[in-house]
Amino acid sequence: MTATSSLLLDVQGLKTWFHTRAGIVKAVDGVSLQLQHGEILGLVGESGSGKSITGFSLMKLVDEPGRMQAERLYFNGQDLQSLPDEEYRRLRGRDMAMIFQDPMMTLNPTLRVDTQMIEAIRAHKRVSRKAARDRAIQVLGMVGIPSPADRLLVYPHQLSGGMRQRIAIAIALLNEPRLIIADEPTTALDVTIQGQILYEVQKLCRELGTALIWITHDLAIVSGLADRLAVMYAGRIVETGPTGQIIGGAQHPYTHGLISSIPSVDTRGKDLFQIPGSTPSLLDLPPGCPFQARCYRASLQCVNPPVLEETAPGHWVSCWHKGEQA
Structure with missing residues (x-):
């Protein structure tokens, strides 16, 4: 794995479990996950794969009955x-x-909009309202909003969905x-606004050298955006590596299917x-590989948990039959 000293984010063994009456x-x-300064990571998977909860966990925004822990x-x-x-x-927001x-x-x-943006700045920095307002106008311009000074004076419901999302990004x-x-x-958002954003x-x-984790179910979008991809299934990362390597030569059957x-x-x-088929219930996952019931490569070996192994520099896969064809 990457040398820890150069990393912005170093996550090992992150678990977020929800303790419900029906079970865990x-x-x-x-x-x-590991992320370097200025790097863009695409976190990809179907709905229910755990992508969003991973993001919420990193921000410590998981409420009860969710409980989060990590080895690192x-x-x-x-x-x-x-x-x-x-x-x-x-730390959040700053x-x-x-x-x-x-x-x-x-x-x-x-x-x-101006009230919300100025408060977001002054909650973390000791600056005047004028300096905060100037910064808000500057950032609205950076995300491509026309007449940013005028947009500050409106309420969210007076803006289109694309404009609201740009303000959220700002x-x-x-x-x-x-x-x-x-x-x-x-x-x-529609395709044109999506492309602009x-x-x-x-x-x-x-x-700015900002690192980004882009969570999505759409591989087509993230393939042109991310430096690296991490593919999630049933709460686990099943394949991760440089975007070009994964798009050009996916090793895991789930990634290949996507x-x-x-x-x-x-x-x-x-x-x-x-x-x-569909994603299995996270309350009752099968033993071993969670993808086995939907996999064309599955064998008796798949009842054992697969190990995440490096198949090429920086390219890691968790599968007993990695790289095999149907």
């Missing part, structure tokens, strides 16, 4: 598990920020955080590949 839901079950959880050399709640609160799938989870409908960028976690922020986010990460289901020029007029 292992939403995140032993996830390990370091951010910029700091042990996050030892931080008091008040210290963690100061050094770590999150963009939610629904911008109305970020924006307060009863407050004007709020995440206000204090120049070292890490942004984006939870499917473009899912509800992806371009702006990528550009900002390059210019890529094969994307329309392309070559698939015109043909039926798209479909992964059979």
